[in-house]
Amino acid sequence: MQITRQADYATRAILYLARAGKDQRISTSQVAREQKIPPSFLAKIISQLSVAGLLHTSRGARGGITLAREPDQISLLEVIEAIDGPIQLNMCVEKSGACSFDETCPIRPVWCDAQNELVSKLKNTTFAQLSP
Amino acid sequence: MQITRQADYATRAILYLARAGKDQRISTSQVAREQKIPPSFLAKIISQLSVAGLLHTSRGARGGITLAREPDQISLLEVIEAIDGPIQLNMCVEKSGACSFDETCPIRPVWCDAQNELVSKLKNTTFAQLSP
Numbered sequence: 482m483q484i485t486r487q488a489d490y491a492t493r494a495i496l497y498l499a500r501a502g503k504d505q506r507i508s509t510s511q512v513a514r515e516q517k518i519p520p521s522f523l524a525k526i527i528s529q530l531s532v533a534g535l536l537h538t539s540r541g542a543r544g545g546i547t548l549a550r551e552p553d554q555i556s557l558l559e560v561i562e563a564i565d566g567p568i569q570l571n572m573c574v575e576k577s578g579a580c581s582f583d584e585t586c587p588i589r590p591v592w593c594d595a596q597n598e599l600v601s602k603l604k605n606t607t608f609a610q611l612s613p
Numbered sequence: 614m615q616i617t618r619q620a621d622y623a624t625r626a627i628l629y630l631a632r633a634g635k636d637q638r639i640s641t642s643q644v645a646r647e648q649k650i651p652p653s654f655l656a657k658i659i660s661q662l663s664v665a666g667l668l669h670t671s672r673g674a675r676g677g678i679t680l681a682r683e684p685d686q687i688s689l690l691e692v693i694e695a696i697d698g699p700i701q702l703n704m705c706v707e708k709s710g711a712c713s714f715d716e717t718c719p720i721r722p723v724w725c726d727a728q729n730e731l732v733s734k735l736k737n738t739t740f741a742q743l744s745p
Contacts, residue, residue: 587743602727611719
């Protein structure tokens with residue numbers, strides 16, 4: 482039960498861009514170097530963050546990446562889910578029918594509560610808060 | 614970020630025993646059948662729960678498994694960790710030095726808080742509460 486290393490790298494890349502400011506274009510090699518992210522990992526992570534609408538990428542000699550939104554409009558949850566997919570602490574959470582006991586299981590509500598609390602916490606944490 | 618299917622099966626097996634009562638000896642085949650757990654999975658799960666001190670096993674014609682403690686002395690956390698190992702939402706939580714930024718990273722405290730909340734919730738949920 483752990484976020485992937487890729488999702489952790491993604492949060493660090495977005496944090497780096499948030500600290501630089503929304504309109505600051507930064508080369509991927511600079512992000513990789515400063516955040517100690519293997520460049521081959523970072524390329525795929527940037528592609529996924531771009532597909533999720535969190536980054537803009539531009540090519541060429543003056544190319545690079547910029548945040549697609551202000552840091553206060555990007556939550557920790559969005560970045561993690563852009564890489565790892567929806568958080569689901571147990572297979573039965575937010576997916577009825579995954580387990581034949583889900584209607585009567587007394588453990589399922591504990592997972593649903595725990596998941597709601599975790600998701601709320603990550604959703605309510607923006608990169609503006611993280612990069613004051 | 615999800616508990617394994619084996620950890621989920623383990624919680625169901627312990628729940629089944631808790632509902633039967635602490636001193637009730639139950640055959641593994643009954644647990645497997647009633648809880649729809651593949652017998653080959655269950656054998657390994659029972660072995661891990663026994664090593665963790667949560668179950669007693671006995672062999673022979675009248676053999677089976679019993680809870681090693683009263684249901685109010687067994688938490689959801691213990692059962693999950695007996696199978697999946699310690700919960701760690703991100704590699705940096707409760708392990709300084711896992712990331713070269715851990716001293717200054719503003720995201721790490723969010724993970725530490727989220728983990729504390731999740732662990733507390735699972736620790737404070739006993740099988741007595743789940744099987745009233």
